[in-house]
Amino acid sequence: MTEDPEEGMLSWDESVFRDEHVFEIDYLPETFLHRDTQMETLKYALRPAVRGSRPLNVVARGPPGTGKTTAVQKLFGELRAQTDVKTVRVNCQVNSTRYSVFSRLFEGVFDYEPPSSGISFKKLFSQITDQLVADDRVLAVALDDVNYLFYEDEASDTLYSLLRAHEEQGGAKIGVVCISSDLDLDVIDALDTRVQSVFRPEDVYFPKYDQTEIVDILEERVDRGFHEGVMDAPVLDRVAECTEEQGGDLRVGIDLMRRAGLNAEMRASKAIEMQDVEKAYDKSKYVHLSRRLQELSEAESALLEVIAEHDGKRAGDIYDVFNDETGLGYTRYSEVTNKLDQLGIITASYADVEGRGRSRELTLNYDADAVLERL
Ligand SMILES: Nc1ncnc2c1ncn2[C@@H]1O[C@H](COP(=O)(O)OP(=O)(O)OP(=O)(O)O)[C@@H](O)[C@H]1O
Known part of the structure; x- marks a missing residue:
């Protein structure tokens, strides 16, 4: 038997997806396990x-x-x-x-x-x-x-x-x-x-799902969303592991599966490989961040941009730049800082600074470039 060079390759009218909609954010799952x-x-x-x-x-x-x-x-x-x-x-x-x-x-x-x-x-x-x-x-x-x-x-x-x-x-x-x-x-x-x-x-x-629960739940999506044989067990395990790593947020896993599917299609492959997941993970691990940034007001985005651009700088310096760029005063700056802190995007903590008494130190909870790319 001669080997078919096209085997394992997708043709134009083929897709790894049976129903891509099951990976969308507003999809309401039919089965709802572990709840x-x-x-x-x-x-x-x-x-x-x-x-x-x-x-x-x-x-x-x-x-x-x-x-x-x-x-x-x-x-x-x-x-x-x-x-x-x-x-x-x-x-x-x-x-x-x-x-x-x-x-x-x-x-x-x-x-x-x-x-x-x-x-x-x-x-x-x-x-x-x-x-x-x-x-x-x-x-x-x-x-x-x-x-x-x-x-x-x-x-x-x-x-x-x-x-x-x-x-x-x-x-x-x-x-x-x-x-x-x-x-x-x-x-x-x-x-x-x-x-x-x-x-x-x-x-x-609602506790965080553990890795086996994540596999159970995501398996359902694999069956509904992908054609048979597209995502095998070790690859799904890796998706669940990444999801666990990101606080057990199932959105990460679902987004990861969809992106990995698209990556496989880009290689014209009929199956999703580990490399497709790893590549997708660079993006999917930021689903929380993207969601949070979407709803920020203009002043909140402006301050976050300043913080990301001046990561590690003192709060006083950050305020000066924020004030220059937006014309907003200290009260508003303080409110916006609190909001970003409550949202978990930054941590604002009091620290003793030599010569300045107690001042607030702002640290970004995400990679600065990842924030700037998404603002
Ligand atoms: N047990 C489950 N079975 C199937 N899908 C699930 C299950 N739990 C969560 N999901 C899926 O995970 C995603 C996030 O779930 P959901 O929006 O209900 O979480 P949440 O706890 O309300 O999150 P947040 O607090 O961030 O708003 C949704 O796409 C949902 O379909």
């Missing part, structure tokens, strides 16, 4: 809504990419399909004030946006609650990435309004699931005492 206890507790908390009662409130916590959003999306999807319960998930990274959170709730309840001319918060609030009462419907709200409401000092007001809706507004029934991936933030502790006294949520923790 049974978390799903149970969430169901337990939401079940009263199905009977027309107010659901229990929940705080869902855990490191990034551990399935918190997916869990809520799956349950909210089931509630929408099988019951009368209204569900709205608000991305607080984008909607980080009480007003914008309630604007999204308005949209969820009425299926159209609130008037763009603007109405008072009080009006916005009462229109939502009046409608819920009139329809006799329960509203389940997920505040996804709720930590951003804390960074903007809007969390207490937002929660207070949501939690008091049943007392003040004719008995509107609203339950809240707060999702936080900031492990340094104690959600309850960080709220005002007036909120703490009415907020006694169920706690659902």
Whole structure:
């Protein structure tokens, strides 16, 4: 038998992907492994809504990419399909004030946006609650990435309004699931005492997946996303190892598989090799960073750029450059520094500096070039 030189090579009309969509960021997985206890507790908390009662409130916590959003999306999807319960998930990274959170709730309840001319918060609030009462419907709200409401000092007001809706507004029934991936933030502790006294949520923790769990979960995607034989076990193990290395965030693994698939295609190969994974890892390990940088304001990006360009310099020097470039003063500089610190992009710590007393030292938590490339 003569060997076919084309064997193992992709032709133009072939692909390693069976369904590339399963590697996209908004893909909702059909099977959701290793999250049974978390799903149970969430169901337990939401079940009263199905009977027309107010659901229990929940705080869902855990490191990034551990399935918190997916869990809520799956349950909210089931509630929408099988019951009368209204569900709205608000991305607080984008909607980080009480007003914008309630604007999204308005949209969820009425299926159209609130008037763009603007109405008072009080009006916005009462229109939502009046409608819920009139329809006799329960509203389940997920505040996804709720930590951003804390960074903007809007969390207490937002929660207070949501939690008091049943007392003040004719008995509107609203339950809240707060999702936080900031492990340094104690959600309850960080709220005002007036909120703490009415907020006694169920706690659902999403631990980091270990390497075997990561393999189990990613195997599903391999089967759905790639043709048979494209990714063999040792290569998948390496993907899981890289994912583990990056804090167990499944986004890294999923992104890595997609990029590795594209790399294999670039070599016109029918199978993904280790080299395709290694090459992809240089990019995929920064998925957190890219996500965080996407939502920065102009002032935050400007300061980060200065820090990255002057890595290792004293805070005073950094402030001078920031001030020169943006015209913003020290108060704003200080606020932006705190925000970047809370986001985990930099660490701002106090240090004794000779001749200057205590001053803040800013260190970048990522490679400076990686930051600059993505800004
Ligand atoms: N058990 C699982 N099975 C299948 N896919 C999963 C599982 N857990 C997470 N994923 C996938 O991993 C990615 C990240 O999950 P998700 O967005 O739910 O995490 P998260 O904990 O909400 O993250 P963050 O806190 O950063 O918002 C998604 O693409 C999701 O489909």
